[in-house]
Amino acid sequence: MYKILVVDDEPRVSIGIRNFLQSSDLNISTVETALNGFEAVDYLRMEHYDLVLTDIQMSRMSGIELMETIYLEQPSLPVIVISAHEKFEFAAKSLRLGARDYLVKPVKREELLRVVRSVLVEKEEAGKLALEKSMRKRSSGGIGPGRRNEILMELVTERGLSKKDHDELIAELGDQVKGPNFGIVSVLLDLSRGGFSNREMMLQDRKLLKYAALNLFEESLSEWDGLTFSGFGNELIGIVQLNDSDATGQRYSLQSQMHFIGQFVFKNFKQYLNIDATIGMSGLRADVSLLVKLMEEANSAAEWKKLHPEQNVFHYEDIAAHESLHMVGWMAKVEQCVQLLKSGGDSETMVLGLVRSLQELGHAADLVHSYFGMLVYRIYGLLLEYGSGNSASLRRFDPDAYFRDLPVTGKTDRLVAYIEEAGRSLSELTREREMTILSRVMGYIRKNYRNPELKIQDIAVEAHFSPAYFGYWFKRETKKNVWDFVTELRIEEAKQLLVATDKKRYEIAYEVGYESPEHFSRMFKRYAGVSPADYRKEGQGGSD
The missing domain is CATH 1.10.10.60 (Homeodomain-like)
Structure with a gap:
């Protein structure tokens, strides 16, 4: 039996819909009503619902804002919009946020019944498929979308995970992890302008556009069993899982598939949302435990945008193929080192590799100075960024002071110690920073x-x-x-x-x-x- 939530700030409307649906021949057990989006969100967090019907124009939290929250917390929950607004922009926003249909008031009973029946039948069919999949899982419970996103974020960012923790997270995802080959697509959205009016985006519009982009990203990667989620800021992350043949059974090289995916994703963002994006594509690995490495590769690939602003899709394999010690290759290595320091991972192998690279340039003193400066000032800048307010205590890491009067060979010899000390200080600063953020957040919550x-x-x-x-x-x-x-x-x-x-x-x-x-x-x-x-x-x- 189905459970439905009706959200409208006019009780007469919501009660009328409730009574009509309960008296219909649909297999409905309960129809609850909420007066606004805030009440609806609380109900949705307390109990399971099969369908939400919502108005758009409501006081406090609008229907669009309610759909944003639903998409964030329960992206598979179907929503039908019933609104007095016939404007295309409201319908377009609703559909981009996952609404299954958009009905304009006054709604004929036959039309409402037809749409609700259609969505519930579709949900039932999807439920049967999900049940069949769950029968093949070792765990019968499965996971919700919130937990799924937490797991994916940990798998691509937490370098210090033990094998046991990693295996448990993978097991929790069940048959969502198929393989056999894994790659990462990192998308940095340009949300300053977008939509087909190509106008400047306000904060609320940017939020809506990002939700729409995440929805489109998920659809774009579905053929490759994509696992998509929202990263930091305007970043979207997707894990693709490739075979050596596509859905039609034709065989393609794995790298050809990755090149196609990058262009396909960029084209969809441009065609359907009219937004620009920088897309970094990792290499491919047949080992799911290397997702952190793949994430670093995708981020390194995206860094090429700084040198090639006219391009939009960048592949790590292209970088690796040309990565003698030229400028772009060194920038990628510096960025990988910084990411390692940020994550608190073991950077010893990376640092020794950087030192060897500098030593190989021994005869080109100017080049060594240039590359050496790029590395140490990037690390120093990171320390100052994380330790704002503690700049005095961090002055000992100023490269001018730390490496003063040392010859080129002396600087490279002392580089390992510099990065080790910087890494320890960064770990302390990171923890202090997170505790400061947590304290600020707790204060904000208690105040509001x-x-x-x-x-x-x-x-x-x-x-x-x-x-x-x-x-x-x-x-x-x-x-x-x-x-x-x-x-x-x-x-x-x-x-x-x-x-x-x-x-x-x-x-x-x-x-x-x-x-x-x-x-x-x-x-x-x-x-x-x-x-x-x-x-x-x-x-x-x-x-x-």
Whole structure:
């Protein structure tokens, strides 16, 4: 039986839709109603729903913003938009965010029933396929999209994972990991302008455009079993899994497939969203444990954009084929070293390779000075970036002072010690920085959790993270889901107010961040296990 959520700020409309659907011949068990997007988001976090019907123009959180949140947290949940707006831009935004249909009010009952039936049948068929897949998994539970994105982020960024941890993460993904060959597509979106009006994008438009781009990216890589997710800022990341034949059975070289994928992804972004993107393509490996290495390759490839601004798709294999010690090759090596230092990984092999490369240029002193300077000043700049406010304590890493009066050979000999010391300081600064960010985020949440309009996107902005990465980062740092943390703060304050004051339920609801007393009661019972009235009675030692 299906469970449906109807979201509209006009109770007459939402109740009318609810009554109509419940009296239909569809296999519906429950139709819940929410007065705005914030209530809807709470319901969706508490219980499983099969379909959402939402208005667009609502106070507080609009339908577009609600779909953003749904796409971020439950991208497979179907949404039907029912709106009084006939404007194409609303329909286009809705469909790009994954809406299955866009109906204009007033909606004929027959049309509403047809669309709802179609979406539910489609969902049922997809559920059957998913069930068949799950039967082949070692674990019957599977994972949700949020957990999936956390796992993928760890697999491509966490260099220090033990084999046991790595194997457990791969096992948790189940048959999503097919192989046999793995590559990474790193996409840096240019969201300054876009859409077919090619106008300058405001913040809200950029957010919508990124969600649309992630949706399109997933579709673009589906033929290659792509695992796509949102990276830092305007970055999208995709893991592709290649055979030596395409979907039609024709055989192609793996590298030919990678070249096609890069151009295909870029063309789709341009054709369907009219946005530019820099695309870095890694090499291919038949070992899933090398995803961090592949991520570094894709990022290194994208760095070529600085030297070739007229190009958009860059392949690491092209770099490697020409990587004698010319400028671009050295830049890539420097960037790999920096990424290693950032991740806290073992950089010894990389550093020794850099020293050997410099030593091989021994006769070309000017070239050694140039390449040496690029490396040490990049590392020094990274330390200053992470240690803002502590520049005085970092002056010992100033290359002018650290390598003062040393000949070329002396500088290269001392380079290993410099990078080791810088790496240790960077690890300390990184931890301090993350604790500072966490402290700032916690302060922001504690200051704003009573605001009924608070969204995860708002909190992510405070940390300067994308919403997708922020959710992963917050859980990694606190072992707790960010919205669970917000809700717990609200409920804890409500408990105190119920016991220590005579305020009415609706007053307490408004005070802790809920606009609807009914919605507050439902959330309270979910987290506290009893109703607000029963909690007050027990806390005040009262009786009937």
